[in-house]
Amino acid sequence: MIDIIWFLLLSIVLFSVGLLGVITQTNGIRILISIEFMLNAANVNFIAFNSYYGLVDFTGWSMALFIIAIAAAEAAIGLAIFISVYRSFGDITLGNIFSLGEASEAE
Amino acid sequence: MAVSLTLFFITLGVMLIFPIIMRFFENVFLKMILYVIFSGGLVVMLGIDAAIIAPLMLLTVYFASMAVADPRVMRAAIYLLMAMVLLGFIYIFLNSEILMALHISVYGGGIAILILFAAVLIEENTTIIDEQTMRTGYLITVILAFTMGILTFRGRPEALTTTTIASLDDGFALVNDFSVFLWTTYNHVIPFLAMLILGALIGAVRLALTDKEVINELGVETEEVSS
Amino acid sequence: MTDSPVYEPLIQPLLSFLPDNMIVPVVVSITTLLLASWIMIQQLFGPWVERKIMARMQGRRGPSYVGWKGILQIPADLLKLIFKEDVMPRRADSLGFFVSIAIISITSIISFGPLPWGTNLIGANFGVGVLYVFAIFSLFPPAMFIGGWSSNSKYALIGGFRSAGQLLAYEIPMFLSGIAIIAVNGSFSLMTITENQMKAGAGWNLFTPQLGFLGIFTGFVFFIAGVAESERIPFDIPEAEAELVMGPRTEFSGWRYALIMMVEYIHLTVNSLLFIYLFFGGYDAIPFVELEFERWWPVQFIVLTAKLYLFVIIAAWLRSALPRMRIDQLLSLGWKQLLPIALIAAIGTLGFISPPLLGLPAGVMYQWIVSGSTFVLIFLFMYLHYRSTRRTN
Numbered sequence: 001m002i003d004i005i006w007f008l009l010l011s012i013v014l015f016s017v018g019l020l021g022v023i024t025q026t027n028g029i030r031i032l033i034s035i036e037f038m039l040n041a042a043n044v045n046f047i048a049f050n051s052y053y054g055l056v057d058f059t060g061w062s063m064a065l066f067i068i069a070i071a072a073a074e075a076a077i078g079l080a081i082f083i084s085v086y087r088s089f090g091d092i093t094l095g096n097i098f099s100l101g102e103a104s105e106a107e
Numbered sequence: 108m109a110v111s112l113t114l115f116f117i118t119l120g121v122m123l124i125f126p127i128i129m130r131f132f133e134n135v136f137l138k139m140i141l142y143v144i145f146s147g148g149l150v151v152m153l154g155i156d157a158a159i160i161a162p163l164m165l166l167t168v169y170f171a172s173m174a175v176a177d178p179r180v181m182r183a184a185i186y187l188l189m190a191m192v193l194l195g196f197i198y199i200f201l202n203s204e205i206l207m208a209l210h211i212s213v214y215g216g217g218i219a220i221l222i223l224f225a226a227v228l229i230e231e232n233t234t235i236i237d238e239q240t241m242r243t244g245y246l247i248t249v250i251l252a253f254t255m256g257i258l259t260f261r262g263r264p265e266a267l268t269t270t271t272i273a274s275l276d277d278g279f280a281l282v283n284d285f286s287v288f289l290w291t292t293y294n295h296v297i298p299f300l301a302m303l304i305l306g307a308l309i310g311a312v313r314l315a316l317t318d319k320e321v322i323n324e325l326g327v328e329t330e331e332v333s334s
Numbered sequence: 335m336t337d338s339p340v341y342e343p344l345i346q347p348l349l350s351f352l353p354d355n356m357i358v359p360v361v362v363s364i365t366t367l368l369l370a371s372w373i374m375i376q377q378l379f380g381p382w383v384e385r386k387i388m389a390r391m392q393g394r395r396g397p398s399y400v401g402w403k404g405i406l407q408i409p410a411d412l413l414k415l416i417f418k419e420d421v422m423p424r425r426a427d428s429l430g431f432f433v434s435i436a437i438i439s440i441t442s443i444i445s446f447g448p449l450p451w452g453t454n455l456i457g458a459n460f461g462v463g464v465l466y467v468f469a470i471f472s473l474f475p476p477a478m479f480i481g482g483w484s485s486n487s488k489y490a491l492i493g494g495f496r497s498a499g500q501l502l503a504y505e506i507p508m509f510l511s512g513i514a515i516i517a518v519n520g521s522f523s524l525m526t527i528t529e530n531q532m533k534a535g536a537g538w539n540l541f542t543p544q545l546g547f548l549g550i551f552t553g554f555v556f557f558i559a560g561v562a563e564s565e566r567i568p569f570d571i572p573e574a575e576a577e578l579v580m581g582p583r584t585e586f587s588g589w590r591y592a593l594i595m596m597v598e599y600i601h602l603t604v605n606s607l608l609f610i611y612l613f614f615g616g617y618d619a620i621p622f623v624e625l626e627f628e629r630w631w632p633v634q635f636i637v638l639t640a641k642l643y644l645f646v647i648i649a650a651w652l653r654s655a656l657p658r659m660r661i662d663q664l665l666s667l668g669w670k671q672l673l674p675i676a677l678i679a680a681i682g683t684l685g686f687i688s689p690p691l692l693g694l695p696a697g698v699m700y701q702w703i704v705s706g707s708t709f710v711l712i713f714l715f716m717y718l719h720y721r722s723t724r725r726t727n
Contacts, residue, residue: 012256014171015255019247019251023248024244029184029225036191051201051203064206068213070303084314086229185429188437204460204466208465216473216505223498224498279523281461
């Protein structure tokens with residue numbers, strides 16, 4: 001018998017980790033990885049609430065299923081974009097990718 | 108609820124301290140006996156569900172944070188794979204084996220291998236993140252996590268049903284009910300979802316097959332940017 | 335759970351001193367462990383059978399020194415490999431080097447859970463059954479890829495790329511053809527699928543007229559994909575010796591090598607078992623009839639083991655008879671031929687579902703029209719594909 005608070009804490013920690021990654025990282029693939037963690041935090045919550053507050057209707061599980069499908073589509077198209085960007089710019093650091101304007105002041 | 112929370116934090120503390128305690132013992136047999144006593148104590152104290160799920164959750168969180176923190180992208184992808192697999196096994200404890208299977212086959216088999224391929228194909232140059240961004244990131248994350256924690260603790264209603272792995276036998280009925288629900292209440296969403304995935308597939312193939320010259324024709328100048 | 339044959343001797347004594355919420359986990363673990371150890375024992379003698387048969391086909395003797403006619407060759411090799419030095423290349427990625435082995439060995443062993451060995455003689459008869467096995471199997475390509483990348487060797491890296499590509503290409507037709515059978519039976523449980531094939535008048539799915547003989551196509555695709563999934567000789571591109579030494583396994587030695595070779599045979603075993611359950615009658619002894627002795631669980635156990643060895647022999651036959659394919663031939667076979675055939679056959683098989691889909695009329699006439707048109711479509715596709723390839727060559 002596990003209290004639901006365990007799963008909610010797991011969801012909070014996963015979301016925070018993903019958020020930290022999205023804010024601080026500059027590599028495109030890492031940002032994608034972080035976004036996957038944030039989506040999965042939402043997934044854990046959906047599934048946990050659906051399992052604990054009645055198994056008569058399955059809205060939470062359906063939402064989790066849709067999120068999984070959307071995450072798959074997002075990862076496929078995102079990585080294709082990153083590879084395409086890498087082939088034309090030779091770099092995947094999001095701060096260095098621009099085709100208009102000057103180089104950033106940090107250089 | 109208070110008892111369960113206390114148990115939760117005691118478990119966390121013991122599991123963090125235990126490896127440090129084990130360093131003081133040299134004898135292998137003594138170590139094995141201590142491990143057995145430790146795991147048996149966890150099972151007796153928390154029940155088998157919690158004793159299995161606490162290490163799973165800790166490992167998931169560890170792998171997730173390593174996936175964000177590790178300096179090599181390839182290793183981050185490996186950690187992502189492991190975190191996703193463990194997260195899938197956590198879903199069993201929520202009685203949703205069907206979502207476990209879907210999660211593992213999509214994240215473990217699909218997304219993880221996409222990210223692994225991309226991480227190998229792209230030459231990595233590690234960028235140093237400046238202190239300012241780091242501090243802002245940590246600040247925002249800590250504040251948000253704190254807020255979410257307070258909201259979760261104060262705002263959740265009492266649970267109506269409880270789940271254990273002892274209810275493994277109901278699996279067929281649950282899967283059946285879930286699929287019936289999915290194909291009656293949400294049957295108008297499924298075709299759109301299929302179209303979305305098909306579009307993403309075609310778009311990804313189209314993008315991957317695009318030549319460099321085509322990208323240059325679109326107005327992107329390659330040579331000047333390489334700094 | 336109380337219907338299980340191991341209930342009386344094994345589970346009954348446990349119930350007295352187990353707390354309520356621990357009964358199911360403990361019972362599931364014990365039963366799975368027993369059945370898994372039976373499969374692991376097969377790993378020690380299955381390769382010997384295969385090597386003997388291959389040797390006979392090629393006019394050799396095969397292993398003949400250790401034990402009676404060399405039957406202890408594989409355990410001896412295993413013992414030797416376990417005691418060898420564990421070598422890791424310099425600058426190899428230690429995490430990936432460990433994780434790939436861990437993932438492939440753990441996943442191949444925990445996939446034994448939902449495989450039944452007789453009526454109710456099953457580790458865990460839980461809600462997703464065969465889908466769980468498919469999900470666990472889909473972890474194999476990333477693990478092989480990680481193993482190839484982390485060895486810090488160009489042969490291993492190229493082998494890892496090829497292995498991941500090949501496994502991905504053959505997973506999808508395999509799942510598709512399996513899903514057709516699952517949809518018709520209306521259950522993920524391998525036990526239910528087998529029991530449906532055991533009924534009087536019901537043949538095995540591979541050649542039953544109740545599926546309009548469409549099981550031939552789905553079964554064919556499933557079998558080919560299963561052989562390709564276990565990376566055996568017609569499809570062993572990832573470890574083509576002349577080009578890539580041992581593919582992604584090049585740098586593994588000692589117990590890691592022993593585990594990897596064992597996992598390869600376990601894959602062959604589990605793929606054969608899945609084919610047997612889905613298409614070849616499971617533990618049913620004789621098709622189309624229902625006899626009393628078929629219900630006795632030792633008979634079912636022996637029948638399933640015999641069928642497993644039949645498939646080991648077929649795999650050995652393929653391995654000694656066929657040459658290796660090129661990587662482009664292999665990928666085009668997977669994506670351009672097996673996938674469309676599996677898709678057409680799976681859609682055709684859905685015509686035999688009950689109740690019928692989309693309000694279509696049920697009845698024998700309608701089902702034979704579905705079956706016939708599927709046959710015509712598949713042969714048309716194969717003819718068109720043959721013509722297009724002949725023109726380019």
